Amino acid sequence: MPENETTAPSLENLLHETRAFPPSSAFAAQANAQPSMYEDAAADRLGFWATQARDLVTWSTPFTQTLDWSGAPVARWFADGKLNAAYNAVDRHVEAGLGDRVALHFEGEPGDTRTVTYADLQREVSRAANALESLGVRTGDRVVIYLPMLVESVVAMLACARIGAPHSVVFGGFSADALRSRIADAEAKVVITADGGYRRGAPSALKPAVDEALAPKEGAPATTVEHVLVVRRTGQDVDWTEGRDVWWHDAVDGASEVHEPVQVEAEHPLFILYTSGTTGKPKGILHTTGGYLTQAAYTHKYVFDLKPESDVYWCTADIGWVTGHSYVVYGPLANGATQVLYEGTPDTPHRGRWWELVEKYKVSILYTAPTAIRTCMKWGEDVPAGFDLSSLRVLGSVGEPINPEAWMWYRRVIGGDTAPIVDTWWQTETGAIMISPLPGVTATKPGSAQVALPGIVADVVDDEAHSVPDGGGGYLVLSEPWPAMLRGIWGDLQRFKDTYWSRFEGLYFAGDGAKKDEDGDIWLLGRVDDVMNVSGHRLSTTEIESALVSHDVVAEAAVVGAADDTTGQAVVAFVILRGEHADRATTPEGAEEVQAELRNHVAVQIGPIAKPRRILVVPELPKTRSGKIMRRLLRDVAENRTVGDATTLADSSVMDLISAGLKKPSSNED
Numbered sequence: 101m102p103e104n105e106t107t108a109p110s111l112e113n114l115l116h117e118t119r120a121f122p123p124s125s126a127f128a129a130q131a132n133a134q135p136s137m138y139e140d141a142a143a144d145r146l147g148f149w150a151t152q153a154r155d156l157v158t159w160s161t162p163f164t165q166t167l168d169w170s171g172a173p174v175a176r177w178f179a180d181g182k183l184n185a186a187y188n189a190v191d192r193h194v195e196a197g198l199g200d201r202v203a204l205h206f207e208g209e210p211g212d213t214r215t216v217t218y219a220d221l222q223r224e225v226s227r228a229a230n231a232l233e234s235l236g237v238r239t240g241d242r243v244v245i246y247l248p249m250l251v252e253s254v255v256a257m258l259a260c261a262r263i264g265a266p267h268s269v270v271f272g273g274f275s276a277d278a279l280r281s282r283i284a285d286a287e288a289k290v291v292i293t294a295d296g297g298y299r300r301g302a303p304s305a306l307k308p309a310v311d312e313a314l315a316p317k318e319g320a321p322a323t324t325v326e327h328v329l330v331v332r333r334t335g336q337d338v339d340w341t342e343g344r345d346v347w348w349h350d351a352v353d354g355a356s357e358v359h360e361p362v363q364v365e366a367e368h369p370l371f372i373l374y375t376s377g378t379t380g381k382p383k384g385i386l387h388t389t390g391g392y393l394t395q396a397a398y399t400h401k402y403v404f405d406l407k408p409e410s411d412v413y414w415c416t417a418d419i420g421w422v423t424g425h426s427y428v429v430y431g432p433l434a435n436g437a438t439q440v441l442y443e444g445t446p447d448t449p450h451r452g453r454w455w456e457l458v459e460k461y462k463v464s465i466l467y468t469a470p471t472a473i474r475t476c477m478k479w480g481e482d483v484p485a486g487f488d489l490s491s492l493r494v495l496g497s498v499g500e501p502i503n504p505e506a507w508m509w510y511r512r513v514i515g516g517d518t519a520p521i522v523d524t525w526w527q528t529e530t531g532a533i534m535i536s537p538l539p540g541v542t543a544t545k546p547g548s549a550q551v552a553l554p555g556i557v558a559d560v561v562d563d564e565a566h567s568v569p570d571g572g573g574g575y576l577v578l579s580e581p582w583p584a585m586l587r588g589i590w591g592d593l594q595r596f597k598d599t600y601w602s603r604f605e606g607l608y609f610a611g612d613g614a615k616k617d618e619d620g621d622i623w624l625l626g627r628v629d630d631v632m633n634v635s636g637h638r639l640s641t642t643e644i645e646s647a648l649v650s651h652d653v654v655a656e657a658a659v660v661g662a663a664d665d666t667t668g669q670a671v672v673a674f675v676i677l678r679g680e681h682a683d684r685a686t687t688p689e690g691a692e693e694v695q696a697e698l699r700n701h702v703a704v705q706i707g708p709i710a711k712p713r714r715i716l717v718v719p720e721l722p723k724t725r726s727g728k729i730m731r732r733l734l735r736d737v738a739e740n741r742t743v744g745d746a747t748t749l750a751d752s753s754v755m756d757l758i759s760a761g762l763k764k765p766s767s768n769e770d
């Protein structure tokens with residue numbers, strides 16, 4: 101097994117819990133997925149994808165080529181076809197007579213609601229596209245979207261897609277600094293934001309972060325942003341830059357509701373989404389139009405068994421993450437789904453809020469993250485028991501390995517012991533689901549994502565890239581190109597090749613450890629690189645280390661993800677203070693003050709989501725002779741384990757020093 105793999109429960113524990121749940125015959129009888137899909141895709145993989153692309157997507161110019169892999173690892177799918185993603189998500193449903201179908205049941209955190217039909221959405225997206233054009237946005241220009249979960253967020257993304265202007269959504273939990281670097285890297289022309297949003301019962305401001313991100317800063321390039329489009333959500337006061345800032349309602353509400361979608365080539369960029377990698381600088385993951393939309397629609401239809409006439413679908417992800425792109429916006433809307441869009445947190449104003457929404461809208465398909473499920477487990481069964489959840493018929497999980505206990509709880513308490521659970525493995529880079537059971541076809545096992553979807557070829561390999569036998573463990577790889585795969589890292593082709601394609605010749609290296617059980621089913625075991633997964637959010641150890649050392653008092657920092665019962669992993673930082681500040685941490689009060697300062701500093705540099713749970717001030721860090729920090733040993737400390745084999749350390753007494761220093765009670769838990 102990979103040396104630094106630790107987050108995962110042992111396979112023995114997993115298998116101990118294992119019990120397969122075969123699909124019920126009633127579900128199988130009406131399932132979208134059919135067993136023959138696996139055979140069809142295996143017999144003619146490209147033919148299978150071409151069929152999906154023709155069945156699920158409307159092309160203004162039909163494609164004649166399926167895959168061009170001559171420029172590997174940059175794939176071209178359906179390259180001579182043309183289409184528009186927003187037309188596919190909205191207009192074609194209206195043209196098919198479904199204009200009155202509800203697309204979005206919006207529910208704000210304070211309880212305000214808005215029902216948006218497909219016809220409403222068509223008008224709104226067209227208006228917004230016209231407004232963006234009048235602000236100077238042209239096909240190919242980049243637009244950054246920094247918004248809470250609002251109807252306007254979906255509209256903004258689709259308006260960009262309608263004019264072929266790639267959007268780059270930045271999660272509202274990122275700081276002004278993080279926003280600035282993303283705006284700069286994408287060279288965005290327009291930023292769409294809001295005055296604020298509602299979170300935990302109070303308005304929370306957004307626009308100040310945009311103002312700060314766009315303010316001139318020494319050493320930073322002048323901003324490329326010409327306009328900021330501002331949605332009024334909370335009504336709170338905002339600073340205004342005349343000539344630059346424009347209210348959404350001023351620009352959009354009066355714009356024409358007729359707009360001709362721009363038909364783009366299949367390989368035209370649809371969006372850039374920044375995600376953390378193993379180095380300090382976030383990567384702009386580039387997705388294009390035709391292949392992405394095909395796989396988003398395909399997976400959404402078959403993995404969730406969507407019946408658009410009768411289902412009410414709800415994915416709880418924020419549009420700031422890829423799950424929100426593929427399974428709130430493009431997949432469900434391409435399939436004509438009716439969905440719930442919720443602005444707020446699960447516990448506001450009470451811990452039953454999600455279940456109240458399930459009951460109210462009769463949600464039949466729910467897609468969420470293991471962290472949320474574990475949090476609900478902690479709150480107790482009697483909370484969901486107070487609501488009628490009988491409408492639920494398919495449950496999805498995504499973002500991190502789901503432990504068997506949480507899986508069983510999800511199935512029993514939320515799914516009434518009947519709804520199949522689909523544990524879906526994929527990444528920002530893969531664009532859409534890759535490994536998952538197909539409900540009605542595949543038996544499910546608590547904790548396993550099971551098998552690659554029809555059309556996807558995944559494997560688990562050892563250090564030499566050899567496929568491991570059933571029962572063996574190693575690294576998850578993808579052996580064949582897939583339609584929604586990333587087409588590169590924005591502006592950095594070499595980094596794309598180095599990151600994903602250099603570890604194993606000809607194979608995409610996902611960065612995850614995995615095992616195959618005796619049936620050949622796949623169990624994901626967490627990251628094997630310097631990427632952490634906190635509440636399903638992806639964070640880079642190196643990025644947080646860079647943030648810490650950019651603070652005056654810090655000489656050196658090492659960050660690890662320590663196992664956590666609720667959030668999967670928690671950020672734990674070890675810091676060495678600079679000589680002149682070292683004595684600040686000698687008293688408990690002083691240490692606390694430094695820790696608070698550093699935590700706040702990380703929130704400013706990256707965002708509150710990256711704040712370390714614990715910061716430990718240490719005299720030394722464990723390093724190999726070549727100077728590499730041995731995170732494995734720090735993880736032992738962070739997880740209160742006996743420190744493992746330290747013989748490769750340059751100075752083997754370091755761990756004793758660290759452990760001795762930490763014997764003192766530590767009061768710095770956030």
Ligand code: WT7
Nearest residue numbers: 423498499500501523524525526527528624638
């Ligand atoms: C990483 C990708 C995919 C959308 C949300 C996260 C982990 C994701 C699973 C799963 C075990 C999972 C992996 C992956 N991951 N889904 N079902 N079981 N691990 O997207 O931020 O790009 O993170 O999330 O480690 O590499 P992301």
